[in-house]
Structures are given as C-alpha cells and as structure tokens.
Amino acid sequence: MNTELPKQHYRVDPHARFRVLDGEGIFVLQKAGEVLVINQVGAFIVEQLQAERTLDDVVTAVTERYSVDRAQAQTDAGSLIEALLEAGALAAS
C-alpha cells in the first residue's frame, strides 16, 4: 500500500490567529468573530505545520511523540487539517 502523503504545506489562515495555552491550541477566527479550541495533539500538529513541515513530516512527528501507529496518526492529522481548513483556521500554501 502506498502511504506516502502529498508534500503539501499548510499555514494558519491570514484571517486567523493561533496560540498555545497550557498545551491546548486556540484559534481566533477573525472573519467570523469565533474561537476554536483544539486538544494537545491538535496543537502539536498545528505547531509542526507552522514550522513549515509537510503533512508527511507531521505524521512522523506525531508517531514519535505520541506512540501511535502511522496509519492512525495519518487519519487523525488528515481529519484535523480538513476540519481546520473548512473552518478557515488553516490555509494551504
């Protein structure tokens, strides 16, 4: 099975602000005047994306840090990114 992920980069959307508070992540979505909170794993993933890592690199970092298998990390990271793209918190770059 080919598990290679696209070399796509993501960044925090220009209309959103992100910061980590006590491990959890918080997005302020300025267009909507709304706020999103993500858990510690999610905050770690967004921090990795901010460091300009590809999704493939992020999945590797998650498996190393949280002792999960690659398939699970790939599914979770993909779902999170998809949700954050839809919310306007992340943008593809």
Added chain:
Amino acid sequence: MSTLTLEFAHCRYRLTGLLPEQERHVRARFGALECPAALAPDVEIEVVQSPEPERFMARPIGPVEYRVEMAYGERQIAIAGIGFSAAIERASFRTQMQTCLGDEWFLSAFENLLRVVAAYRLFSVGALVIHSAALSDGERGFLFCGRSGAGKTTICVLADTLRLTIFSDELNAIVPSGESFSLQAMPFAGDFGGTPIRHPPFPLTGLLGLEHALVARLDTCSQAQAVSRIVASCPYLNADPMVSEQLTERAVQLVDRIPLRVLSFATDTTFWSVLDHEYRIAQAALPR
C-alpha cells in the same frame, strides 16, 4: 442642534448635532446616564444629518434583528446599519455618524453605534466589554458569558425572582481594579429589557460560562477553553485583526486572575445556591 453627554463605566460620551426629535429619543432611553455638559467628554460623537435614505441600508419590512456591518481599517472602524453609517477614529475614538433617521429607528441606530464605540473606548483603558449577563447580590459581582441561546436572559429572569441586582443580559464591562477586576454596568439590555440606570461597580467574584443541564453544578475548564469563551464573547473586537491578539492576551490575564468556571443550570433558582456556596468558600480561603 442639541448636545447631550452620557456617562457610564467611567467614560463620558458627548453627542453633538442632534435634532430635537433625536435628542428626545436618546434622552427617553439614556436620560438617567446624562451628566453635566461642563464635564469634559472622553469620546465625541458627531451626528450629521443626511436626508438621502438611498445612501444607507434600507429599512426592512416586518420585524428584524438589528445588525451592523463593520469594516476594520488601520485608522478607522467603519460601521453601517439601517439608516446610518459611521466612522470611529482608532486613536481618539472621535466618531462621526451620518443618518437619515429621526424617529425611533434613530435610537436603534444610535444604540448600536454606541455599543461599538464603548467597546473600543473601554478596551483602550484595559477593560473588556463582554456579551454576557451580570448580576450582584450587593456584595459580589457575577458575570455569565455566552452567545445567544446560552441562557443569559434565563439567568437574569431567575435572579430577578431572588431579588438580586441585574446589570444587563446583553453587554457588561470588566474593568481592571487594583490587583483584580470590577464589574461595571453598561446601558444595553437584551430580551430581559429594562431602562438603563446607574449601578455602582462590584468586585468581579465569579466569571462563568453557561451550560443547560438538569441539575445545577459548577465545573472547572482548561485555560484555553476559558480564554476561548471570553474572546468569543467580546463582540466587534474579536473580529478586528488589529486588536484580536491583544484581546486574547487580555483574556489570558483575566482568567489567570479569576478562573472561569462553567455553570450548568436548570431553569430554577438552585443555580444561586451553588454559586453562593462555592464562592463563599473560595472567598473564605483567600489570604487576608
């Protein structure tokens, strides 16, 4: 043309250029907040009459929830609503309102503009204007933040039956006070209604999020959850790219000092027994 000066939450707002009919509407609503014209204002709001209604958002037919559109520029914040447009200078808060209205629609337009002006002015002096319900037992102040449907008006109705003092079920201000914060009334009411009156400030004792439940209960929440509830409840500023980071930082400072807790409540007055008990214990535990 008339001039009127209103004062609330330690800020004075001077309106100039009012037509007699406009002045009458403003005075009928906010008269209790009027202060002597000799006192220098913190903010000047100039009303400019513009008789061409086609320049503004049209009046709707039938009932409508009043909304304003906003655009955030580097130097100005632009606002447009039914029958008016306005610009607020970021540096001085000097505001110019253009309007074709003179009847009760003028009051709605002015009140919506004043909410925005007050939110920015108070933010500039370290305060947060929060979409919230607030009440006091004459000794302690409690603020319940949440968007529409969270239960703010319900809490006010229930608190009213307990003869607690209701500030507002719509907008309230949290103002730095020494090492802590005080709760200040704002003259804006939601569904609970009421004419604005002057309330003394009270020490902010309880900072609460609201959840509906069958049994009243208080729970803690994480710092990120607490900050998100506060920021999401700060209208106008949380959508402003020029200030949203500063707003988040201020919310962090607030919840570090006064932790936000989540009040689950049923539609009865047992919520107050829980709050009264929990916050008496918390206060008694503070070092003297």
